[in-house]
Amino acid sequence: MEPNDLAERGRRVLALEAEAIRRVAGQLGPAFATAVRLLAGAKGRLIVSGLGKSGLIGRKIAATLTSTGSPASFLHPVDSLHGDLGLVSRDDVAILLSKSGASDELFGLVGQLKRFGVPIIALTGNLDSPLARQADVALDASVSEEACPETLAPTASTTAALALGDALAVTLLEVKGFRREQFAALHPGGVLGKNLLLRVEDVMVAREIPTLGPERPMRECVVLLAEKRGTVAVVDGAGSLVGVVTAGDLTRLMERTDQFLGMPVREVMTKTP
Incomplete structure (x- = not known):
């Protein structure tokens, strides 16, 4: 392929992923508001889980939530059934990610969360899936097509799920009144943290x-x-x-x-x- 062809291919991938985010934005409705209220009302921590690429996106969502004032932990669905379930309490709220909504490994965790009485928010590409039906709230993260040829790898779908997670986290921090001073306190090594927290006596x-x-x-x-x-x-x-x-x-x-x-x-x- 010529350089211009390669650049055009790259632009097409970005356009498809941008369209995926626009599609998810258009699908937001009352369920999103319900999910945010559930997260804001959590007395415990937020438990995020997913398998494969969905799990990697879940780790990022958990990190974003934690750094913006909502303590969250990523829980691997398989490890949860081998001792890591001790991380969960009945005061928690769970966010589960699955494109198909039919991951067998994730369903073992779903049953245990139900046993604890933990509310479940599903981020899925299939609202008719078993996961969506089992969840207290299901958010539509479906995309029309992946950017990868032959849909070999999740691309647009993982971008959409990540953006939806960011939408939850940012809306949640606004609902909770999370301020830049609080953000700085959690990021003492970052530029904002140093600007707000570093004192003359610390460096003199x-x-x-x-x-x-x-x-x-x-x-x-x-x-x-x-x-x-x-x-x-x-x-x-x-x-x-x-x-x-x-x-x-x-x-x-x-x-x-x-x-x-x-x-x-x-x-x-x-x-x-």
Whole structure:
């Protein structure tokens, strides 16, 4: 295939997946509102489960819910029947994903969730499926076609399911009044978290910094920079900070001239540190 043909094929895949999301958006109705209310009313955690590619999408949905103030755990449907069911309590709400809605492995978990009295929200491509009939709420994630030739791999359907999960998570955080400050508290390593949470005392150098007056010669500043590891504060007669000189400032100065030792510090200092 020629480069243009390859690009056109890529555009077709993206167009099909975009259309899948538009289709799912058009299918939203009262069931979606019911699902959001169930999630908002959960006293326990949100349990997300699915098998294969649906399971991978479920893991992402669980992560999004958790990071936006709704603690969620992914539960593998097979592992759930071999001890991991201990994760579930009757205060939880479950989100189960299956394109066909007829996965045998998932049905073992459905029965156990029913035994616990856990409400089930199904994200499925078949509203006539056993899973949809067993669920308390079934959301239509059906697509008209996959982007993959011969429907060999789930593509548009997994994109649609992921987008529907995002729709649930974002609507839920708005219903719960989740704020950016709360998001930052859960993401201390991210840019938003650092912007909101990082304090000067967290990054400042907690040691005494040497000082010089602005009219003192640079030869004195060079000595202090060497002795005190790189920073000199320049203060006026009242002790107020008027600038700083760093080892970097000295390096740049030496690149310009070698006649600097008699220069006053004020000509070298950074006035807006």
